[in-house]
Amino acid sequence: MKLLTTNFVQCAVKSCSSSSNCFPLHFTECELVHEDLEFDEDFIKNVMVKIDWPALLSVTRDIGNNSLPEEKPNIESCDEQVLRDLHLVLLETQIKDGKMICKNCDHLYHIKNTIPNFLLPPHLA
Amino acid sequence: MEETHVHAVYEAIAPHFSNTRYKPWPLVEKFLLEQEKGSIGVDVGCGNGKYIRYNHVYLMGCDRSLNLVEIARKETSERKNNGDVFTSDGLNVPIRPVDFAISIAVIHHFHTPERRIEAIRHVLSKVKKGGKAMFYVWALEQKNARANFNVEKKQDVMVPYVVPTTKEVHERYYHLYKENELLLDAQEAGGTIVDHGYERDNWYVIVTH
Numbered sequence: 001m002k003l004l005t006t007n008f009v010q011c012a013v014k015s016c017s018s019s020s021n022c023f024p025l026h027f028t029e030c031e032l033v034h035e036d037l038e039f040d041e042d043f044i045k046n047v048m049v050k051i052d053w054p055a056l057l058s059v060t061r062d063i064g065n066n067s068l069p070e071e072k073p074n075i076e077s078c079d080e081q082v083l084r085d086l087h088l089v090l091l092e093t094q095i096k097d098g099k100m101i102c103k104n105c106d107h108l109y110h111i112k113n114t115i116p117n118f119l120l121p122p123h124l125a
Numbered sequence: 126m127e128e129t130h131v132h133a134v135y136e137a138i139a140p141h142f143s144n145t146r147y148k149p150w151p152l153v154e155k156f157l158l159e160q161e162k163g164s165i166g167v168d169v170g171c172g173n174g175k176y177i178r179y180n181h182v183y184l185m186g187c188d189r190s191l192n193l194v195e196i197a198r199k200e201t202s203e204r205k206n207n208g209d210v211f212t213s214d215g216l217n218v219p220i221r222p223v224d225f226a227i228s229i230a231v232i233h234h235f236h237t238p239e240r241r242i243e244a245i246r247h248v249l250s251k252v253k254k255g256g257k258a259m260f261y262v263w264a265l266e267q268k269n270a271r272a273n274f275n276v277e278k279k280q281d282v283m284v285p286y287v288v289p290t291t292k293e294v295h296e297r298y299y300h301l302y303k304e305n306e307l308l309l310d311a312q313e314a315g316g317t318i319v320d321h322g323y324e325r326d327n328w329y330v331i332v333t334h
């Protein structure tokens with residue numbers, strides 16, 4: 001699971017969808033892997049417009065990465081290295097195994113072999 | 126019905142099924158290539174992830190079948206693709222709205238009109254206002270030899286899938302769409318039709334909301 005994806009997924013339990021606490025999920029016991037991907041400056045710039053920065057900070061802190069600044073970088077004026085760092089965090093950093101917990105209902109989701117599972121047990125589906 | 130004749134079947138036939146499904150369909154490819162660089166999209170029912178191959182977008186694929194999603198993960202990783210995969214139900218994709226969506230050869234597996242419309246409505250709800258979603262479904266009006274299974278032109282059918290190596294037969298449930306039926310379902314789901322047509326035994330529609 002790439003960190004960019006964590007900026008979009010939320011709790012799958014229907015009654016949580018109206019709660020602002022269902023996003024982002026809380027990540028714990030995460031094992032990370034690095035996977036090289038080609039850097040594309042315009043791609044990262046356009047993606048950054050869509051990023052919920054506080055949500056990204058919350059997830060990076062969960063996984064023990066404190067490299068990101070408190071404020072969302074201004075992508076029009078920042079230098080290329082900042083964009084390369086964002087590329088590294090958002091696209092090349094993957095959660096191989098770990099857990100995601102909804103801050104609203106405490107439901108636990110597993111990530112195994114880089115694949116998060118959002119299928120719910122029958123009583124919640 | 127969907128549990129036995131859709132979910133369980135794909136789980137069982139995943140490795141072979143995936144080997145037969147590599148070529149992207151031209152109009153799906155065109156739709157994806159038209160999306161702006163850096164757009165975020167979702168592929169509901171992504172199967173082996175064959176549409177997660179265009180690196181100007183970030184496409185998140187989801188499917189109920191873990192076996193297929195595992196194949197998608199391996200393939201997209203080997204291709205060095207942007208994008209990601211996860212398992213989820215097609216009627217409950219847990220993401221906040223994104224720029225665009227595709228759902229290719231999926232809606233025809235839901236076995237009531239209500240669930241098919243709900244499925245389209247759910248995919249649309251995952252697209253930002255003004256964004257587009259593309260749907261493909263198998264057509265009743267088929268022109269090639271595969272239509273032999275359905276000489277009586279029934280809309281709700283079981284289509285046998287034979288695994289060549291083992292000769293195992295799995296029956297998959299399909300609702301075969303009549304001309305215009307997909308448009309009506311998409312409108313009923315709250316969508317505005319942008320484009321529609323027929324390609325390779327399938328009806329397709331591009332919808333916005």
Ligand SMILES: [Zn+2]
Nearest residue numbers: 011016102105
């Ligand atoms: Zn929840």
